[in-house]
Amino acid sequence: xxxxxxxxxxxxxITNGADKVSVEAESLAAxxxxxxxxxxxxxxxxxxESGSLRNFVNVYINGEDVRFLDGLDTATNSGDEISIVPxxxxxx
Amino acid sequence: xxxxxCLYCRECGREYPVAPEHVCEFCFGPLEVxxxxxxxxxxxxxxxxxxxxxxxWRYEDLLPVTxxxxxxxxxxxxxxxxxxxxxxxxGLNNLYIKNDSTNPTFSFKDRVVSVATNKALEFxxxxxxxxxxxxxxxxxxxxxxxxxxxxxxxxxSDLEQGKILGAAIYGSTLVAVDxxxxxxxxxxxxxxxxxxxxxxxxxxxxYYSEGSKTLGYEVAEQLGWRAPDRCIVPAASGSLxxxxxxxxxxxxxxxxxxxxxxxxxxxxxxxxxxIVEAFEQGTYHVKPVKPETxxxxxxxxxxxxxxxxxxxxxxxxxxxxxxxxxxxxECMKLLxxxxxxxxxxxxxxxxxxxxxxxKRGIISADEVVVAFVTGNGLKTVEVIEDAADPxxxxxxYKSFQDALNVWNKRSL
Numbered sequence: 001x002x003x004x005x006x007x008x009x010x011x012x013x014i015t016n017g018a019d020k021v022s023v024e025a026e027s028l029a030a031x032x033x034x035x036x037x038x039x040x041x042x043x044x045x046x047x048x049e050s051g052s053l054r055n056f057v058n059v060y061i062n063g064e065d066v067r068f069l070d071g072l073d074t075a076t077n078s079g080d081e082i083s084i085v086p087x088x089x090x091x092x
Numbered sequence: 093x094x095x096x097x098c099l100y101c102r103e104c105g106r107e108y109p110v111a112p113e114h115v116c117e118f119c120f121g122p123l124e125v126x127x128x129x130x131x132x133x134x135x136x137x138x139x140x141x142x143x144x145x146x147x148x149w150r151y152e153d154l155l156p157v158t159x160x161x162x163x164x165x166x167x168x169x170x171x172x173x174x175x176x177x178x179x180x181x182x183g184l185n186n187l188y189i190k191n192d193s194t195n196p197t198f199s200f201k202d203r204v205v206s207v208a209t210n211k212a213l214e215f216x217x218x219x220x221x222x223x224x225x226x227x228x229x230x231x232x233x234x235x236x237x238x239x240x241x242x243x244x245x246x247x248x249s250d251l252e253q254g255k256i257l258g259a260a261i262y263g264s265t266l267v268a269v270d271x272x273x274x275x276x277x278x279x280x281x282x283x284x285x286x287x288x289x290x291x292x293x294x295x296x297x298x299y300y301s302e303g304s305k306t307l308g309y310e311v312a313e314q315l316g317w318r319a320p321d322r323c324i325v326p327a328a329s330g331s332l333x334x335x336x337x338x339x340x341x342x343x344x345x346x347x348x349x350x351x352x353x354x355x356x357x358x359x360x361x362x363x364x365x366x367i368v369e370a371f372e373q374g375t376y377h378v379k380p381v382k383p384e385t386x387x388x389x390x391x392x393x394x395x396x397x398x399x400x401x402x403x404x405x406x407x408x409x410x411x412x413x414x415x416x417x418x419x420x421x422e423c424m425k426l427l428x429x430x431x432x433x434x435x436x437x438x439x440x441x442x443x444x445x446x447x448x449x450x451k452r453g454i455i456s457a458d459e460v461v462v463a464f465v466t467g468n469g470l471k472t473v474e475v476i477e478d479a480a481d482p483x484x485x486x487x488x489y490k491s492f493q494d495a496l497n498v499w500n501k502r503s504l
Contacts, residue, residue: 087396
C-alpha cells in the first residue's frame, strides 16, 4: 500500500494532468522529495528557499492540517491520503 | 466600463490572463486584479461618480466587471450614520457607523457577490457556488436566483438557523457539511478544481474580493471626499480589511482624495483570533486555530489574507483587537440601544473593539472614526435570546400600571 496525494489544479501541469498520484514515504518531507523525483520542480512550488512549506500552501493528512501536526516532519503511513490545497479566503 | 488589465500574483508579481483562476501556479500566492489606472485616471471624477447609480456600480470604473454584463440587485451606497449617542457614551465626537446591514440580503457580502456574479456570467458559468459562514450563502443564493443560475451553497452544518433559512428561501441547493468552515473551504477548493462551477470565493476570488473596496470608496465619498482617521473592521480571512484600505488608497492615487492617513484597526472574537495572535506575537506568520466563537461569520481559523492584513496594520500603525466572547452580544445590545441599529455578532465584535480602543485612550476624541457594521442582527438571534424581558399584563389599565411598577422595581 502507498500514500495517495491529491494534486490541485495549479500543479497538474507538472504532474502531466494527474489529479492524484501515489508515493511511498515515511514523512511528509519524504513525500515531497518522492513527488519531486517523479515530477521535477514540484518541490519548488510547495516549499520556499529555506525548505519550509510556502505561506499559501495548505497540506492536509487525512483531513488534518499539518500545521496542527508536525509540519513537514509529520510521519506518514501507508494508506494515508494527503491533500495539497491553495489557501482560500472567504468570510470577512 | 471596466479597466481590468490582467491578474497578477501578489507574491511574485507574475501576470496571468483574465480567467477564473485564483492561485499563482508558481508560488501558490493569491492572484489580484490589475487595472489600467492611467486610463481610469482620464475618465474618473467625483462628478462622474456622483452622477452614477446609488449602488456599488457608481464605482464601476474601479471594478473588474460592469453592471451591464449581468444583474444589479441594488447593492451598496448604504447609510453612513453619525453615531452621536454611542459617541457620547464612548467620548467620541465624530463617530460614524457604516451600516451595511441594509444591503439586499442584509450583509456586506452582496458587494462581493454582485461583482463575482457578473464576472461569472461574463465567463459563461451556469452554476454559482460558495463556501460560506452564513451571510455569503444567502447572498449567493439571491444573486443566483436573480441571474437564473444553478446555485449551490456549502456551509458548516452547525450554522445559525436564520442564515440557513436566509439562503434556502431563494431555492438554492444547500449543502450542510459536517465540519468547520475551514473544512468546507477545503472541500470547495477541491471541487472547484474538477467542476465548471463559479465558486465566488474560490476560483472567482480575485474578482469577488474587489467588491469590498466599494466600502472604502463609499465611506470616503459620504464623508465629503475625505478618508476617515480610523476604520474599525471585523476580520475572519482579513480580506475585507485589506480591501477597504486598498479602496481608500486607489482614490488617493487617482487624485480623488488629498491624503489617506487612516489607522486601520482589525477586530476578531477571542474564540477565533489568529490574526490578533500573530500581531501580538510580532510576526507576520499566522498560525491557524480551531475556531470556537459565537461570531460564526468570523469563524475562519486559517485566514488566507492574514498576512496582508498584518501588513496593513503595520503600515497604518493600526491595532488588532481581541474581543472577549461575552462582550459580543453585550455590544450588539449597546449599538441597538444607542443608535437603533441591530447588527449580527460580527457587528458586536466591532463595537466591542471600538469601545475597548476608546476606553484605552487609543482613539482621540475628535478623530473621524468609522466602525463597519457588516450584517443584520436578525440572522443571529440565538445569541441574544435573553434580551427579551417583557412586562406581562392583563389587557386592562390597572393591571398594566401594576405590572409596570413591579417590572420597574425589578430592573432597578
